[in-house]
Amino acid sequence: MPLKFELCPGRMIGGSNPCFIIAEIGQNHQGDIEIAKKMIKMAKDCGADCAKFQKSELDHKFNKQALERPYTSKHSWGKTYGEHKRHLEFSHEQYRELQKYAKEVGIFFTASGMDEMAVEFLHGLKVPFFKVGSGDTNNFPLLEKTAKKGRPMVVSSGMQSMDTMRRVYQTVKEHNKNFTILQCTSAYPLEAEDVNLRVIAEYQKEFPDIPIGYSGHESGISISVAAVALGAKVIERHVTLDKTWKGSDHAASLEPAELTELVRSIRLVERALGTGVKTMLPCEKPCHDKLGKSIVAKVHIPKKTVLTLDMLAVKVAEPKGVPPEDIFTLVGKTLIEDTEEDESITPDVVDSYGKKAKC
Incomplete structure (x- = not known):
């Protein structure tokens, strides 16, 4: 500096x-x-x-x-x-x-x-x-x-x-x-x-x-x-x-x-x-709320299903669900509640969401 x-x-x-x-x-x-x-x-x-x-x-x-x-x-x-x-x-x-x-x-x-x-x-x-x-x-x-x-x-x-x-x-x-x-x-x-x-x-x-x-x-x-x-x-x-x-x-x-x-x-x-730190700023929240996308179920997914990529899609959804950048993190995790087709996949319905998968 x-x-x-x-x-x-x-x-x-x-x-x-x-x-x-x-x-x-x-x-x-x-x-x-x-x-x-x-x-x-x-x-x-x-x-x-x-x-x-x-x-x-x-x-x-x-x-x-x-x-x-x-x-x-x-x-x-x-x-x-x-x-x-x-x-x-x-x-x-x-x-x-x-x-x-x-x-x-x-x-x-x-x-x-x-x-x-x-x-x-x-x-x-x-x-x-x-x-x-x-x-x-x-x-x-x-x-x-x-x-x-x-x-x-x-x-x-x-x-x-x-x-x-x-x-x-x-x-x-x-x-x-x-x-x-x-x-x-x-x-x-x-x-x-x-x-x-x-x-x-x-x-x-x-x-x-x-x-x-x-x-x-x-x-x-x-x-x-x-x-x-x-x-x-x-x-x-x-x-x-x-x-x-x-x-x-x-x-x-x-x-x-x-x-x-x-x-x-x-x-x-x-x-x-600015600061040089890249992050979503408070001023961007209205745009994110309107246009930000989430992961949704491409098909009906029964409870206890192990998720695969072909079960998932990315759309503007209500309510907001898991963000698109985490789609590959969801693969291999287990759904703990039934989720209907086109329904948002929220963090609370995915077992161990937020934990990194072991390579």
Whole structure:
């Protein structure tokens, strides 16, 4: 059974606990803190468990040349990549304001630490768990430092091989037992043929002592719901207020109505997964009473007759008699009362019914 642990205060994941749903706001807030707050409230109203952002200390994440390169994309917020990223990056004080707002709204708040200094800041902010994005999953110095902080971790696996993910598992496990790995393909938007949901099952076999989840960038909700049916214990999806807004992540994000439907569908699937124990359920009794068949006498059978198969038939009968699956058990047993043709054979008229015949 996969390990379960407390990802956020009072919120367990893994085992039979409900799937933890992360609304990834990322940088879809357009660099506007009021829009960010609206998105936090939207995530809460739609039923998500956590609103998540992306935090970078730009001079630690990028080198000087990367920040100074021209950025002419239609999604750009500046002439250089550095200007673009600075427009979208909230300050430490703004993060504290967002965290406070999330607490007021009643939703968990965290962010991906996109470099080591961002991890330090988030640790000081006392976020409930760290998210390691796919771009840092093979960044083993950052991974190890993050694991040593002692907070639960969610690790995406986009762009990685299984060999790398085995190293990731061993690296984190050495310092921190409370973590989950998410199957992820880093494409925006993601085509169905590249999702590779079967990796969830492979991760469950490779890492049986941790919960496995899914981070999706596809359009719609069907694939994410299917991931839950396959056993994903965490679902992360990008969210937006408007898919037409400037920004490369919006096309792969869910608008409020879609996020609401995703949460509803996940909770429905969780109810449908059940216990795994196959038995006739109480809800089936009316159907069984109406359609369930019983064993009846095919001919008149006198008292003390040793039953043979050609004396028995299966029909919908009143009253209910011995169930059809026991027809071969009746063969060789003795009838202790006269039974008329077409009459139900009830357990009380068969000697030693319920005892297994000796082979």
